[in-house]
Amino acid sequence: MTKEAIAETLESIARLLDLKGENPFKIRAYQQAARALELHTGDLEDAAAKGELGEIEGVGKSVAEKIAELIQTGKLAYFEELKSGFPPGLFELFGINGLGAKKIKALYEKLGVGSIADLEVACREGKVAELPGFGDKTAHKLLGAIAQRQANAAFHRLGDVAGVAQRMVEELRAHPAVVRASEGGSLRRRKEVVRDLDFVASTKDPAVVGEFFAHRPDVVEVIAQGPTKVAVRLEGGVQCDLRLVADAEYPYALHHFTGSREHHIALRNRALERGWSINEYRFSAATGEGARPAQPLPDIHDEAELYRALGMDYIPPELRENTGEIEAAAAHKLPDLIELDNLRGTFHCHTNASDGHNTLEEMAEAARELGLQYLGIGDHSKSSFQANGQDERRLAEQGEAIRALNARYEAEGTRFRVFAGVECDLLKDGALDFSDEVLAGLDYVVVSVHGSFSLPEAEMTRRLIRAIENPYVTMMGHLTGRLLLERAGYALDVPAVLDAAAATGTIIELNASPWRLDMDWRWWHLAQEKGVKCAINPDAHRTEGLQDLWFGVAQARKGWLTRGDVVNCLPLGKIETVLGAKRTALGK
């Protein structure tokens, strides 16, 4: 049973307990345990075998026993019993905006509503509006939410919303009544997918700014509009929330609405140690039983000062997931995160020799215009016939063209180089699409899986490790093959693959395409600890695709990576050594 499946089971238990009206803190305990598992990078089966599950923060004796039962038997008696009390369709009702456990419980007990389809019928027949605590407006909103859910998935890829979000921030900042403005929420933390877009602005005239926001031309629905909060829906379905505060409150509000929730809770506890309570507006002296005597309240003008007041270094938004950043900031040991302009080049780009849109020269020029010193071409290999993969002959011809282009740059005195490479298919059994002799003629090789996605985890892991052990394989492309919001990655033992990469000096790609962002940011901190190097590659299929490096850098930052962890921060003259390191070590 996978870690994700176990976490999902715990989430489901939390929902069922909620429906039963259980103690909210018990519910939260299951949710926290599920989240702890999602962030856990160790081997669960191993921990279960050693009886160490309870050592995971947020997993106690009871949950540890349940996880062990799931791992050993693939089932959990407690969960099965809970489930038997409710119809299976009840779960999907949690996906409807405006419905929580209490309302779902009432709908189920009073009207027998056990699915979204039931709910729609009950709303249309007027039964929902008659329930105590419900009304006409609620019934209407639920119908709207059902339609909304059917029209749009609950999440949006970061790449699909980053542009509009940036424009909205710029417009807010340009508004005369706005003092400061920023994006917030998971968008500011650069999560790979976001549910809605959060914005925070400071102003002396919240009503005017709120009106401005609610009347943007691309707004199709005003969901809520109060004196401090406006929520709208844009064309395309994405919801945008704007919080309006006085400028003195801005650092607190920005921080609060950037989250994450878990980061916040941990930070509040630090404030309490100083006798302070923190909310989205200010620090205040903590009150209540057992509150410590408050230290003098600090004067805060920005987020950096807020962290400083709590004895910590400034924590970049990408790190605010409560995965160790609080402790690191308190110990002044936060990593110096990579920045976009640290990149000196990039790899894994396509040309019209396979399935790209632009020529070799056009891709190289686009990379030069971005200020890069080198570009690695990696067109598809012959087995990817659907992507016009190149055979040995065409690959050799492309190599000639690249040598000619490099010669021209040299003659012109242009300090720019194109590296000849390939995105070599990894065949089902772990063999490569080209012989070692062919690969030896290239500057670098990126290996990717483009077929046979459904192998069992152990077999898939062996398949990748076999490629990693090949001395000519420089880096592994989009490691899990996921397509965000479309296709989950294939089953893979990522830590085992990272171990193999570390042992052989094989680079792992951080594929910067907003559809992939693969390997996932949650694994990079572990990779860093194991000494695995990263290459941030755009997998560009046209010149504009090079811009996706921005997303890759954002994910690398989320994964705690520094410029020292990312090989394409190395300048021309040094990167060649890294590309050849595996062959050199093995005497090839």
Added chain:
DNA sequence: GCCGTTTTCGGCCCGACTGTTTTCAGTCG
């Protein structure tokens, strides 16, 4: 159900908005 310099009991983050109420419950973030 978890956790512990408040350690085996008693806390556990907290404010805004909506709709249904006539003082508040539910949901959301």
